[in-house]
Amino acid sequence: MTIREQQRRKIWRALQTAAIDLVDEHGFASVTVDDIASAAGVSRRTFFNHFPTKAAALFDPDPDDADRLAYLLERLDNQVDLWPALGSVCVSFVTGHENVIAVRRRLIEDEPELDQYHRTAHQHVEVALRRWAATRTDFDPYTAALLTHTATAVLISAFSIWKADDDPVHFVTLVQRGFDIIAAGFPT
Amino acid sequence: MTIREQQRRKIWRALQTAAIDLVDEHGFASVTVDDIASAAGVSRRTFFNHFPTKAAALFDPDPDDADRLAYLLERLDNQVDLWPALGSVCVSFVTGHENVIAVRRRLIEDEPELDQYHRTAHQHVEVALRRWAATRTDFDPYTAALLTHTATAVLISAFSIWKADDDPVHFVTLVQRGFDIIAAGFPT
DNA sequence: CACCTTGCTGCACTGAGTGCAACAAGTCTT
DNA sequence: AAGACTTGTTGCACTCAGTGCAGCAAGGTG
Numbered sequence: 001m002t003i004r005e006q007q008r009r010k011i012w013r014a015l016q017t018a019a020i021d022l023v024d025e026h027g028f029a030s031v032t033v034d035d036i037a038s039a040a041g042v043s044r045r046t047f048f049n050h051f052p053t054k055a056a057a058l059f060d061p062d063p064d065d066a067d068r069l070a071y072l073l074e075r076l077d078n079q080v081d082l083w084p085a086l087g088s089v090c091v092s093f094v095t096g097h098e099n100v101i102a103v104r105r106r107l108i109e110d111e112p113e114l115d116q117y118h119r120t121a122h123q124h125v126e127v128a129l130r131r132w133a134a135t136r137t138d139f140d141p142y143t144a145a146l147l148t149h150t151a152t153a154v155l156i157s158a159f160s161i162w163k164a165d166d167d168p169v170h171f172v173t174l175v176q177r178g179f180d181i182i183a184a185g186f187p188t
Numbered sequence: 189m190t191i192r193e194q195q196r197r198k199i200w201r202a203l204q205t206a207a208i209d210l211v212d213e214h215g216f217a218s219v220t221v222d223d224i225a226s227a228a229g230v231s232r233r234t235f236f237n238h239f240p241t242k243a244a245a246l247f248d249p250d251p252d253d254a255d256r257l258a259y260l261l262e263r264l265d266n267q268v269d270l271w272p273a274l275g276s277v278c279v280s281f282v283t284g285h286e287n288v289i290a291v292r293r294r295l296i297e298d299e300p301e302l303d304q305y306h307r308t309a310h311q312h313v314e315v316a317l318r319r320w321a322a323t324r325t326d327f328d329p330y331t332a333a334l335l336t337h338t339a340t341a342v343l344i345s346a347f348s349i350w351k352a353d354d355d356p357v358h359f360v361t362l363v364q365r366g367f368d369i370i371a372a373g374f375p376t
Numbered sequence: 377c378a379c380c381t382t383g384c385t386g387c388a389c390t391g392a393g394t395g396c397a398a399c400a401a402g403t404c405t406t
Numbered sequence: 407a408a409g410a411c412t413t414g415t416t417g418c419a420c421t422c423a424g425t426g427c428a429g430c431a432a433g434g435t436g
Binding site for chain 2: 081152186188
Binding site: 002045 | 423432
């Protein structure tokens, strides 16, 4: 990784942590982009070189995580049973990252209107899943769409139920349980 | 319905149609709130009395539709099999409204970045479903969350696959098929 | 060491969204 | 039907998100 790329990711992280800290303390509406930028030691204009919107600074996924998800999907090629396979990918993806999820969860508990912005985070996952589904030719486009959207629905459901002060491990089991319940076709 | 309420809904509709027409012709970014308001014959300030954001003018559900969905859910009380029941509600809800869906579909096909705003429309459905699920005590909160989020995932999937110039009836069958596929637990 | 490229910065600008204070029109009471 | 009350529109002024542009500094390349 080049020096440029290192610096860029460093600024990215500084902006994200500054944004989360400030919003956590003062609330989303009370924090301006100027505040975030100067807390991170960069100019306001630089903020928008890294994030398209103020909300994105809170919820855009770390580039490393995006790489990790792409890698997990890559290794899935020959698996036969699609839904459980997707489930295992999602479980692996969230495992060990409960702290990040907990922070976002707490922000949204404090200010529910942030939830709509948080959807874009799941949309990033969805895009990755869709890209992967497009490479598979062994099922029709509609089933592919259902698979990806339902998978993110499971993640969102687990996220919506889990409380920030719950047992972190519990979140992963929630995700797994969600995939299992749907695999069984919503038994009554 | 009082005269006031009639006038209010009239302005609401004028704003929504003006917004859709203008955005359809010139693109989302090129149309200002001023343009929409004056096309609808009201002041800019009035626009924001009816819609919280510019995007909401395109995608907020008609109040009549919200009432209709609430009514459909109300009549569901004693049904035993939850998932098919939710499916029938969703099918009934979209039946006969393919034209509205087609318009939104076309807008998003032209400008994919509008998709994120369209999610809020589904969020309104989701809120209604969640409110209903909260009144049922016969299943746990997590299953309730899964049910509602998965139901909207089906709607989103059908919406993402359907093309605006497809057979309108086809959309409803897509929704029904989605519920069926998930009921079967994603067979391979 | 020169040359090219990438990314940070300041500046100026558009336009979304909000609080406030009139004002007008619908609604209710007697 | 006339007054009091309520609800909703309007204009004004303001903050701030987001963008295009031009300059500059520092990284990358031969």
